[in-house]
Structure formats: structure tokens, C-alpha cells
Amino acid sequence: MIMADKVYIVGVGMTKIGRWYNRSAKDLFYEAMSKAIEDAGGVKPQALVIGNMTSSVLMEQDSLAALLADHSGLRGIPAFKVEAACGSGGAAFYAGYSLVKSGLADIVAVGGVEKLTEGISSETTKALAQAADAEYEVFYGASFTGLNALVARYYMSKYGYTREDMAYWPLRMHEYATSNPYAQLPKKTSLEAIIKSPVVAEPLHLFDCSPIGDGAAAVILVRGEGKAREVSRRIGRDVLVEVRGVALSTDSVDLGSRTDLLTLTSTVDASRQAYRMAGITAKDVDYLEVHDAFHITGYLALEDMGFATKGEAPKLWKEGRFAKGDKPEVNLSGGLKARGHPVGATGIYQIAECVLQLRGEFPGVRASDPTIAVAQNIGGIATYSAITVLGRAR
Amino acid sequence: MRFSIPRYWRERHSHYRLYAKKCSKCGRVNYPPSNICRYCGSTELEDYYLDREKAKIISWTIIYPAPEGFEEQRPRIIALLETLETKTRIIAPLTDILPEEIKEGLIVEPVLRRIKEDREAGLIHYAIAYRPVIGSIGTNKQ
Numbered sequence: 308m309i310m311a312d313k314v315y316i317v318g319v320g321m322t323k324i325g326r327w328y329n330r331s332a333k334d335l336f337y338e339a340m341s342k343a344i345e346d347a348g349g350v351k352p353q354a355l356v357i358g359n360m361t362s363s364v365l366m367e368q369d370s371l372a373a374l375l376a377d378h379s380g381l382r383g384i385p386a387f388k389v390e391a392a393c394g395s396g397g398a399a400f401y402a403g404y405s406l407v408k409s410g411l412a413d414i415v416a417v418g419g420v421e422k423l424t425e426g427i428s429s430e431t432t433k434a435l436a437q438a439a440d441a442e443y444e445v446f447y448g449a450s451f452t453g454l455n456a457l458v459a460r461y462y463m464s465k466y467g468y469t470r471e472d473m474a475y476w477p478l479r480m481h482e483y484a485t486s487n488p489y490a491q492l493p494k495k496t497s498l499e500a501i502i503k504s505p506v507v508a509e510p511l512h513l514f515d516c517s518p519i520g521d522g523a524a525a526v527i528l529v530r531g532e533g534k535a536r537e538v539s540r541r542i543g544r545d546v547l548v549e550v551r552g553v554a555l556s557t558d559s560v561d562l563g564s565r566t567d568l569l570t571l572t573s574t575v576d577a578s579r580q581a582y583r584m585a586g587i588t589a590k591d592v593d594y595l596e597v598h599d600a601f602h603i604t605g606y607l608a609l610e611d612m613g614f615a616t617k618g619e620a621p622k623l624w625k626e627g628r629f630a631k632g633d634k635p636e637v638n639l640s641g642g643l644k645a646r647g648h649p650v651g652a653t654g655i656y657q658i659a660e661c662v663l664q665l666r667g668e669f670p671g672v673r674a675s676d677p678t679i680a681v682a683q684n685i686g687g688i689a690t691y692s693a694i695t696v697l698g699r700a701r
Numbered sequence: 702m703r704f705s706i707p708r709y710w711r712e713r714h715s716h717y718r719l720y721a722k723k724c725s726k727c728g729r730v731n732y733p734p735s736n737i738c739r740y741c742g743s744t745e746l747e748d749y750y751l752d753r754e755k756a757k758i759i760s761w762t763i764i765y766p767a768p769e770g771f772e773e774q775r776p777r778i779i780a781l782l783e784t785l786e787t788k789t790r791i792i793a794p795l796t797d798i799l800p801e802e803i804k805e806g807l808i809v810e811p812v813l814r815r816i817k818e819d820r821e822a823g824l825i826h827y828a829i830a831y832r833p834v835i836g837s838i839g840t841n842k843q
Binding site: 428429430432433436440442443444445446447448449450452453454456457458460461464505506507508509510511559561562563564565566568 | 708712715716731732733739740759760761762763764765766767768769770771772774777779780781789790791792793794800805816817828830
């Protein structure tokens with residue numbers, strides 16, 4: 308019977324993303340985990356899965372999941388870290404889902420945490436570049452932004468887009484983030500400010516990229532509608548959020564060997580698998596959080612998940628598609644661009660935001676009564692893609 | 702960047718000659734080299750050296766905040782190239798070229814260059830970079 312039971316998210320917690328020089332990863336995770344447990348009516352997780360990329364390099368800390376479990380009052384429970392570069396959070400969720408779905412545990416916490424501001428920026432740049440191929444890309448001095456810039460330039464050249472055409476993505480993200488209390492950059496910007504921002508890796512400028520920041524998020528999964536209803540009753544909530552589909556796909560780490568540079572093949576594969584598992588198609592998606600580490604990855608995600616034909620996403624976006632009131636509504640959180648991108652935690656932020664949108668409780672720009680929400684989290688340039696489909700049940 | 706002598710000794714054929722593996726079944730060149738063809742799954746592969754081919758520029762970037770170890774080489778020009786014969790795509794640095802001279806389709810050739818050094822131990826790492834084929838830019842340009 309266990310395998311037939313559905314899985315529900317009964318608690319979520321997030322910290323505000325920022326440059327938290329005064330707070331450790333333990334402090335940030337404790338806040339997120341405590342909020343998630345409180346949101347779930349005080350249930351005690353029986354296992355913990357952590358998404359994190361850079362603790363080994365930037366914090367000089369391995370054994371991360373045990374450390375965080377111990378400092379969150381969960382000493383002794385099964386705990387482990389999942390690393391899939393910037394997609395670590397989504398991959399950790401995939402692992403956590405399988406633990407609870409299989410019956411190995413009844414209540415599982417999945418958290419993400421990242422501290423990117425412990426050192427100087429060239430160390431952080433190097434740590435993030437480790438998402439790419441160490442011996443065939445990073446060796447030659449390619450940064451992660453640089454590799455995304457190669458894709459962006461190729462895309463812009465092939466489909467005839469200017470930097471200004473592409474800039475409508477960050478413009479809208481900044482606007483949405485102004486009302487998200489968890490966002491790192493809750494401030495509006497202008498096309499002119501985006502265009503004139505300092506160059507990072509041509510053609511990507513600073514405002515085309517997600518910021519460097521610290522943050523933590525956590526969600527709590529339970530198996531079985533009975534258990535989920537019990538939690539909901541305890542805290543007076545009438546909405547259940549069911550995990551309807553999960554998928555994880557991979558692609559090459561190096562960009563050169565890919566047959567099609569402008570398609571996130573792992574996102575195509577994982578989204579199709581997750582939709583099938585959920586019994587939906589792209590047309591059914593009401594709300595979407597996509598991985599816009601750079602404007603280019605946001606546009607490619609919309610195309611590769613079935614919401615725009617190849618080469619059309621920036622044009623549709625500029626015309627106002629995918630905004631509040633459209634279907635799907637995309638990144639009302641402000642996205643990685645303006646909510647922020649605490650690497651291994653990002654996938655969990657996205658899932659927590661989807662849960663709050665489905666409940667009608669998101670504390671920022673609220674989606675228009677969605678019943679199906681999808682989160683897309685990638686690691687590297689979609690070397691990993693994790694897709695999570697959530698549905699509202701009453 | 703941390704320097705590992707075994708690692709860079711092991712990779713010397715790739716760094717000096719762009720060592721790759723060409724699949725005997727499907728004919729595609731695997732770069733980075735692989736023990737199994739990443740396109741068709743065949744394990745029948747033969748050594749191939751991409752430094753025998755010229756290449757054309759598909760895309761490029763000029764990186765300003767350079768990763769650790771490349772601070773003195775800012776800005777760093779990295780390109781996605783496609784070799785002319787086997788159509789193999791590789792990521793490689795460009796050299797002997799000004800940013801305004803770079804354009805899509807420009808033909809470049811491999812040349813051995815100093816890539817970086819370990820300032821403490823003094824180890825110098827050489828590897829292939831690409832420069833414009835003489836005559837393709839500058840005064841001879843159309």
C-alpha cells in the first residue's frame with residue numbers, strides 16, 4: 308500500500324537571502340528548518356536531505372548534513388548531502404521524495420543552504436566555476452558566467468536579439484521582488500540601468516545575472532493523505548499540496564560536446580517525465596518557477612518546458628507574456644535574478660514558493676488561484692535538471 | 702587554482718595537442734576524450750589529435766572578473782570553436798587578437814601558449830590557445 312500513497316508537502320520555511328556576514332550556515336538553516344517545522348504543526352522529521360554545492364570549498368566543511376541536523380535539534384536521524392551544483396536543491400528534493408515515497412521514512416525534511424560570502428569574490432567565482440568541466444573548461448580560465456555568455460551570444464546572434472531585447476527579463480524580476488520579503492534585491496530597476504551595468508562576461512552584464520548571496524530553505528514531506536490532513540487540521544489549513552511529479556535528468560558537463568547548444572536537453576527530458584508522472588501537459592501549468600541564473604537560462608527554460616517555440620521566448624516575454632495574470636505566471640518571487648540564488652538552496656526556495664502560491668499564502672506578488680505549480684532547478688548549464696510538479700488538493 | 706602534478710602530467714596530451722578519441726563506429730570525435738563513445742556507446746575508439754585542424758569561431762565571451770589564478774590575464778577571451786574537418790566543438794582561449802577583431806566564423810589555428818603558473822612552486826602550465834590565421838584579420842582584412 309505504501310507505494311500507492313501520495314506524498315504531500317506540509318511545511319515550508321525560508322530565510323531572507325542576503326550577504327549574511329554575521330550568520331553562519333548553521334544559523335540560516337536553523338531558522339529555515341524551525342519555520343518549516345512550525346508551519347507543519349510541530350512534526351519531527353525522521354530524515355534530512357540537504358542540497359548544497361560549495362560547503363567543501365568555501366566553508367571548508369564536509370559532513371554538512373550531520374552538522375545541520377545536530378544544530379537543528381535533529382541529532383541522530385539519517386541525514387546526507389546531495390550535490391548537483393546549482394541544482395543541488397532540486398536533486399535533494401528528488402532524493403527526499405524517494406525516501407518518503409518508498410516508506411523508508413514517514414516524515415522527511417529537505418533543506419538547502421549556501422554560504423557564498425565567506426571569502427573574496429575570486430574564490431566564489433572559482434567555486435561556482437566548478438560546476439563546469441575542471442580539466443577542459445575551468446583550466447583555461449572560463450568562469451561559469453563566461454560559459455553562460457557563450458550560450459547567450461550564440462542565441463542572440465541566431466535569433467537576432469539585442470541586449471535590450473533580453474533585458475526585459477531582469478526588469479520584470481526586479482519589479483516582482485520588491486514585494487517578496489525573502490528577496491535579496493527587492494528594488495526596481497530600469498532598462499537603462501540594466502544596459503549600463505558593468506560587464507561581467509560579454510554579452511552578460513551585472514544586471515543580467517543573479518546575485519551572490521547566502522540563504523537557507525526547508526520543506527517537510529509526509530506520505531499519505533491521512534497524515535497530511537492530520538497536520539492541516541492541527542494548524543487550521545484547508546489546502547493540501549501534493550507532490551504530483553518529480554524527475555531528474557543529466558547532460559554533459561562540458562558544453563562543447565553537446566549536439567544542440569541552445570536546448571537544455573535535460574530540462575526537455577525531465578519536464579516531459581514529470582508532466583507524464585503528474586498526468587498533465589504544459590498547458591495545465593498555472594504557476595512556474597524557473598531557474599533564471601542568467602536571463603538566457605530563463606528564456607531557454609520557457610522554450611524547453613513547452614511554453615514557447617525555440618527562439619521566441621524573449622519576444623513573447625517583451626510582449627507581456629508569462630506575467631501576473633497570464634498562464635502560466637512565471638517567477639512572481641523575483642526569480643534567481645532578484646529573489647536571489649543561494650545555489651544549493653535555490654531549488655528548495657522555488658518549491659517553497661510554489662507551495663505558498665498554491666495555498667494562497669505567498670507574502671509577495673500572488674498567483675491567480677493556481678492549482679498546478681512547477682519548479683525547474685538546474686545545475687551547471689542544465690547539466691542537471693530537476694523538475695517538480697505540485698498540485699493543490701482540498 | 703590548486704596545482705596537482707599528477708593531474709596535469711596525465712592531461713599533458715590534451716593540453717599540448719588536444720588529444721581526443723575518434724569513434725570507429727559513428728566517426729564522431731569525443732573531446733574531452735572518453736573511454737566510451739558519448740554519442741553511440743561504442744568502445745572502439747582511436748586516438749585523435751585536434752591540433753591538426755583549424756577551427757572557426759561559433760561564439761565567444763570576454764570575461765572581466767577572472768577566476769582565481771587568472772587575475773593577471775584579465776580580461777580573458779574564451780571561445781566556443783568548431784574544427785573545420787571533423788566539426789568537433791571545443792572551449793578554448795583566444796590569443797593574439799583584439800576584442801574588436803573577433804567575429805563569428807573567423808578562422809583560427811591552434812598554438813601552444815603559457816596558460817598560467819603556480820606562483821609558489823613556479824610550475825608553468827602550457828596548453829593550446831587559438832589565434833587568427835595570419836592574414837585573416839588586420840591589414841589584409843577585406
